[in-house]
Amino acid sequence: MSTKNKGAISTYKISSITDFAKLIETECKEESIILFRGQGGDWDLLPGLARIKLKSDLTVQTTEAKMVEGFKRLSKPFILKEPKNEWEWLALAQHHGIPTRLLDWTTNPLAALWFATKDPGKESYGVVWIFKVPTEDILASENVAKSSPYKGPRTKVFQPEIVTDRIQAQGGWFTVHKYMEKDKKFVSFQKMARYKPHLIKITIDTKCFAEIRYHLDRMSINELSQYLGLDGTAKYVKWVYSLLSDEQD
Numbered sequence: 001m002s003t004k005n006k007g008a009i010s011t012y013k014i015s016s017i018t019d020f021a022k023l024i025e026t027e028c029k030e031e032s033i034i035l036f037r038g039q040g041g042d043w044d045l046l047p048g049l050a051r052i053k054l055k056s057d058l059t060v061q062t063t064e065a066k067m068v069e070g071f072k073r074l075s076k077p078f079i080l081k082e083p084k085n086e087w088e089w090l091a092l093a094q095h096h097g098i099p100t101r102l103l104d105w106t107t108n109p110l111a112a113l114w115f116a117t118k119d120p121g122k123e124s125y126g127v128v129w130i131f132k133v134p135t136e137d138i139l140a141s142e143n144v145a146k147s148s149p150y151k152g153p154r155t156k157v158f159q160p161e162i163v164t165d166r167i168q169a170q171g172g173w174f175t176v177h178k179y180m181e182k183d184k185k186f187v188s189f190q191k192m193a194r195y196k197p198h199l200i201k202i203t204i205d206t207k208c209f210a211e212i213r214y215h216l217d218r219m220s221i222n223e224l225s226q227y228l229g230l231d232g233t234a235k236y237v238k239w240v241y242s243l244l245s246d247e248q249d
Contacts, residue, residue: 009190011201015208017113017215020128024109027200033133035105035157035173038115041123042203045189047177048099060179061150067098087144091160091174101149102158102174103189105131110221113204117213118223120246121206129190130200131175133157139176154178155192210247 014020028034037045054063071093076082083089094102106112109128116126138157139147149158158174177186190199204212216222224236 009196009199009201011203013203013205015205017212020109020113020202020204020212023202024130027130028109028132030132032135033107033138033157033173035107035131035133036109036112037103037105037129037131038112038117039127039129040116040119040121042125042127044191045103045129045175046186047101047103047175048094049101050177050186052099060184064100064150068093068100071096071098085145087149087158088160090149091158091172094174095172101177101179101186103177105173105175107173108221110216110219111226113212114216114221114226116204117209117216119209120244121209123206125203125205126209128202128204130202131195132198132200134198149176152176152178154194155189206246210244213247 012023014023049060049064052063054060058066068089072089075092075096079092083092090100090102094100094104106115109130112128116128137155138159144158155178156176158176160172160174175189177189179186189195190201222236223232223239226232227235
């Protein structure tokens with residue numbers, strides 16, 4: 001089922017992994033880069049830095065700088081390969097839980113569907129976003145080395161170097177969001193006139209999560225494949241031998 005009002009983002013509703021596969025086959029025929037993002041609820045496409053409560057005496061920029069610098073200082077004993085520039089540091093910090101101006105996307109539609117359905121739904125439906133990336137908005141690798149993620153005229157799209165196995169496992173890309181100094185905020189990605197024509201929204205009723213989760217597991221899309229390491233392994237083993245709330249009779 002599809003709905004679209006004039007000037008609005010195309011929206012589809014699916015109830016199975018079969019519906020999802022057919023929709024991806026229909027809507028993702030372009031040869032350009034197509035990214036996906038899965039969310040357990042229908043919240044705005046905002047980076048983590050826009051979703052945390054700051055201490056009253058700190059600005060957004062100061063908070064971000066302090067968190068990233070703290071992460072750099074404390075994480076070095078645990079890093080096998082130290083990031084070469086600010087982009088790589090930001091990507092590494094993001095993937096380990098530091099709220100930054102980056103928003104996660106993936107090149108793998110099944111991974112996005114898993115992130116949307118991996119937990120019992122707390123809202124009425126989950127969402128997978130499709131983003132057909134304008135080529136001119138992708139930061140070229142040679143420009144990354146010469147630029148800063150904290151400056152620039154507008155939001156951009158960034159493919160990170162593989163500084164952690166999790167980025168590789170998840171086919172990770174990022175949108176790099178510009179902080180609007182005049183308005184003192186980040187603008188939700190889906191509300192930007194520039195990007196609306198390039199977005200598609202897929203909704204999934206939470207009643208369908210458990211079945212989709214099991215089908216994805218058969219395709220090896222699960223905690224084990226998406227979170228490489230002992231934490232992902234432990235969560236996967238726990239799930240194999242127990243039931244989540246929406247899997248119980």
